[in-house]
Amino acid sequence: MSATSRLPEYLVKMQKELDRAMEFWLKNSHDEEYGGFFTCLGKDGKRFDDLKYCWLQGRQVWMYSKLYNSIPRFHTEEVLQAARAGGEFLMKHVKSSDGMKCNFLLTRDGKPVKIQRQIFSESFYLVGLAELARATKDDKYKKEAIAMMDQIVHWIRVDGSGLGRPALSGAPPVNALAVSMTCIYLIKELTWDDPGLYEKYAELEQWSLDQTLAHVQRQGSVVLEIVSTDGKELPGSQGRIMNPGHAIEAGWFLLQLAVDRKDDKLKKIALENFMINPYLLGWDKEHGGLFAFLDADGLSPTQLEWNMKLWWAHNEALISFLMAYKETKDEQYLKYFEQVFDYSFKHFADLDSDHGEWFGYLTQAGTINQDIKGGPFKGCFHVPRCFMMCEEMLRELLDKK
Amino acid sequence: MSATSRLPEYLVKMQKELDRAMEFWLKNSHDEEYGGFFTCLGKDGKRFDDLKYCWLQGRQVWMYSKLYNSIPRFHTEEVLQAARAGGEFLMKHVKSSDGMKCNFLLTRDGKPVKIQRQIFSESFYLVGLAELARATKDDKYKKEAIAMMDQIVHWIRVDGSGLGRPALSGAPPVNALAVSMTCIYLIKELTWDDPGLYEKYAELEQWSLDQTLAHVQRQGSVVLEIVSTDGKELPGSQGRIMNPGHAIEAGWFLLQLAVDRKDDKLKKIALENFMINPYLLGWDKEHGGLFAFLDADGLSPTQLEWNMKLWWAHNEALISFLMAYKETKDEQYLKYFEQVFDYSFKHFADLDSDHGEWFGYLTQAGTINQDIKGGPFKGCFHVPRCFMMCEEMLRELLDKK
Numbered sequence: 148m149s150a151t152s153r154l155p156e157y158l159v160k161m162q163k164e165l166d167r168a169m170e171f172w173l174k175n176s177h178d179e180e181y182g183g184f185f186t187c188l189g190k191d192g193k194r195f196d197d198l199k200y201c202w203l204q205g206r207q208v209w210m211y212s213k214l215y216n217s218i219p220r221f222h223t224e225e226v227l228q229a230a231r232a233g234g235e236f237l238m239k240h241v242k243s244s245d246g247m248k249c250n251f252l253l254t255r256d257g258k259p260v261k262i263q264r265q266i267f268s269e270s271f272y273l274v275g276l277a278e279l280a281r282a283t284k285d286d287k288y289k290k291e292a293i294a295m296m297d298q299i300v301h302w303i304r305v306d307g308s309g310l311g312r313p314a315l316s317g318a319p320p321v322n323a324l325a326v327s328m329t330c331i332y333l334i335k336e337l338t339w340d341d342p343g344l345y346e347k348y349a350e351l352e353q354w355s356l357d358q359t360l361a362h363v364q365r366q367g368s369v370v371l372e373i374v375s376t377d378g379k380e381l382p383g384s385q386g387r388i389m390n391p392g393h394a395i396e397a398g399w400f401l402l403q404l405a406v407d408r409k410d411d412k413l414k415k416i417a418l419e420n421f422m423i424n425p426y427l428l429g430w431d432k433e434h435g436g437l438f439a440f441l442d443a444d445g446l447s448p449t450q451l452e453w454n455m456k457l458w459w460a461h462n463e464a465l466i467s468f469l470m471a472y473k474e475t476k477d478e479q480y481l482k483y484f485e486q487v488f489d490y491s492f493k494h495f496a497d498l499d500s501d502h503g504e505w506f507g508y509l510t511q512a513g514t515i516n517q518d519i520k521g522g523p524f525k526g527c528f529h530v531p532r533c534f535m536m537c538e539e540m541l542r543e544l545l546d547k548k
Numbered sequence: 549m550s551a552t553s554r555l556p557e558y559l560v561k562m563q564k565e566l567d568r569a570m571e572f573w574l575k576n577s578h579d580e581e582y583g584g585f586f587t588c589l590g591k592d593g594k595r596f597d598d599l600k601y602c603w604l605q606g607r608q609v610w611m612y613s614k615l616y617n618s619i620p621r622f623h624t625e626e627v628l629q630a631a632r633a634g635g636e637f638l639m640k641h642v643k644s645s646d647g648m649k650c651n652f653l654l655t656r657d658g659k660p661v662k663i664q665r666q667i668f669s670e671s672f673y674l675v676g677l678a679e680l681a682r683a684t685k686d687d688k689y690k691k692e693a694i695a696m697m698d699q700i701v702h703w704i705r706v707d708g709s710g711l712g713r714p715a716l717s718g719a720p721p722v723n724a725l726a727v728s729m730t731c732i733y734l735i736k737e738l739t740w741d742d743p744g745l746y747e748k749y750a751e752l753e754q755w756s757l758d759q760t761l762a763h764v765q766r767q768g769s770v771v772l773e774i775v776s777t778d779g780k781e782l783p784g785s786q787g788r789i790m791n792p793g794h795a796i797e798a799g800w801f802l803l804q805l806a807v808d809r810k811d812d813k814l815k816k817i818a819l820e821n822f823m824i825n826p827y828l829l830g831w832d833k834e835h836g837g838l839f840a841f842l843d844a845d846g847l848s849p850t851q852l853e854w855n856m857k858l859w860w861a862h863n864e865a866l867i868s869f870l871m872a873y874k875e876t877k878d879e880q881y882l883k884y885f886e887q888v889f890d891y892s893f894k895h896f897a898d899l900d901s902d903h904g905e906w907f908g909y910l911t912q913a914g915t916i917n918q919d920i921k922g923g924p925f926k927g928c929f930h931v932p933r934c935f936m937m938c939e940e941m942l943r944e945l946l947d948k949k
């Protein structure tokens with residue numbers, strides 16, 4: 148049986164589960180009183196905490212806006228209004244009152260609880276507003292997104308002291324995959340429909356690409372999360388840590404870039420170094436699923452959750468392998484897709500309940516470790532983004548067949 | 549069969565395993581070149597990272613000094629010299645160059661990598677030097693410990709801004725069990741042999757005790773990790789979180805205090821609220837072992853490792869239940885001790901190898917999740933402290949019998 152025979156089944160599943168996931172968020176996550184989104188939600192959507200995690204505020208604004216802009220059945224007043232309300236919450240509360248630094252955690256009514264000395268609250272603030280600008284045709288959101296982009300670039304490339312980290316002599320700057328791949332992602336989100344604006348960031352994109360590719364180490368066999376700024380492996384646990392889901396996610400960022408640039412060499416790197424190798428290393432041969440962390444020397448990662456199966460890595464793998472198949476028509480990628488699809492819908496999905504959205508955290512053996520659908524790091528993002536992108540890719544593949 | 553019949557067996561085991569654990573650290577953890585201790589050590593003692601975690605530097609100085617001072621077979625020049633070298637490393641590198649704030653993480657040669665905005669590096673700095681002063685009879689270590697104590701008290705009770713945390717309107721001060729119980733511990737470690745110095749901290753001790761007791765909530769049925777400064781349960785996940793091992797550890801701190809004060813009411817609280825209740829709630833009825841975290845409403849804790857079994861909690865439970873038996877002669881406590889003893893030596897201990905010291909991290913089912921003996925948070929402390937204290941208590945119990 149050809150690996151393509153299940154494509155229609157995949158499309159039906161992705162459509163249906165996207166609808167169920169979005170129903171979960173539309174029904175349970177809106178804070179009608181203070182604005183913004185609740186994300187600490189149990190399996191039936193019941194709220195277990197009122198705190199608002201800011202990565203997830205920006206991501207949900209992006210998700211709603213993107214669905215409104217891309218998928219006709221989500222082009223509704225309800226989705227648009229919720230996206231706009233979320234965007235206003237971002238600008239009013241997520242951005243701190245004294246500058247461009249964003250909060251990490253807020254009380255329900257928007258008071259700051261925690262600020263990370265990182266660029267990620269800011270990154271999701273940016274992509275949320277950039278997509279909201281497309282949904283609302285309101286240029287103020289795009290202007291704000293560009294201003295934040297320029298601030299992030301300043302922190303990364305000119306002077307990071309505004310992030311609040313003390314300069315410590317034992318902690319020289321490093322090249323973190325999370326930062327370099329995020330840059331590629333931010334440029335794409337901000338500029339894909341604006342070639343003039345893209346030009347402004349073209350040099351940054353090349354720099355981010357070089358930084359990202361520097362994570363391929365040990366004769367191309369591994370992608371390491373943290374390397375030195377001159378592209379060398381760092382000593383100790385930090386230097387050996389691998390996050391297969393992260394590498395695979397970077398894979399589809401790079402594949403998109405390779406397709407945009409018609410760069411076959413980059414395409415090969417995206418497919419082989421960032422998708423296949425991390426997948427083959429990261430897939431648990433005994434129980435199935437992708438490990439959260441691995442040590443490149445095969446030692447015990449010190450991260451306690453190293454062998455847990457985290458939902459988002461599986462979402463990224465589904466996107467990556469379907470995109471790889473779409474761009475190459477090599478059925479091997481569909482076989483990887485099938486393996487992740489079957490594992491994920493068996494273990495993460497909550498198919499027999501009235502409530503969509505996946506569980507997030509499984510034990511190594513695949514049992515549910517936390518029976519929540521949303522939490523401090525899981526919101527309305529990876530699951531619906533994956534379903535939406537897969538639906539679109541499958542639609543294209545099946546129309547073409 | 550009386551629960552007391554195994555006491556001689558326990559004594560033999562504690563002695564033998566203390567020797568094996570200390571052999572592991574004496575052999576593998578000393579950095580002869582730069583001073584200080586390596587703690588990132590695999591199951592056979594092989595080093596997997598050179599970084600030096602400062603909590604563990606202070607703790608190891610304390611452990612060596614305490615063993616030197618208390619247990620004749622460790623009253624050796626080797627142990628004393630290692631303790632002294634560790635103490636010099638503390639004063640030279642763990643304390644930051646510009647004030648009393650301590651580093652959290654150092655490079656091998658002592659350069660700062662990370663600073664926590666907490667009081668714990670400082671706390672273990674203090675106890676390490678206080679015990680080293682007793683071992684060396686060198687008053688400079690005691691003076692330094694007292695200076696650090698006064699700094700910590702200032703941060704906790706007068707002005708915490710020196711810790712470096714920004715004041716955020718959504719994050720009012722809270723009463724964290726980790727801080728209040730640590731105060732009790734620090735006063736005891738610093739002053740047990742110096743009644744004059746104790747007087748200086750008597751009011752602080754009463755305050756710390758009141759703060760600690762405020763964690764007993766819900767009609768005495770639970771100990772919550774974080775409560776409001778006026779002793780109320782806080783909303784959300786943070787307010788519901790329980791750490792059974794932590795509560796049980798506080799139990800023996802409080803029991804010591806109750807014995808010192810001849811306070812029967814406090815003794816009852818220590819035994820019932822801090823030992824028995826958290827133990828009965830926290831013990832995994834299916835697989836055995838103490839859960840790392842629980843939610844007081846029975847929801848999924850958001851901590852990914854909530855259902856893992858962490859070594860230190862079991863060390864604390866062994867100390868608590870043996871101390872409870874010693875102070876009450878109620879054999880029920882020996883039955884709890886037996887349950888923890890049998891589980892722990894079956895699952896954490898590495899009995900069939902040439903290398904002592906326990907593994908630290910088990911899955912819920914009791915299998916080894918990380919095959920390391922030391923790491924960023926596990927050093928030469930909980931295991932040998934437990935064995936040493938149990939050996940001493942068992943010796944006393946058996947002499948008296």
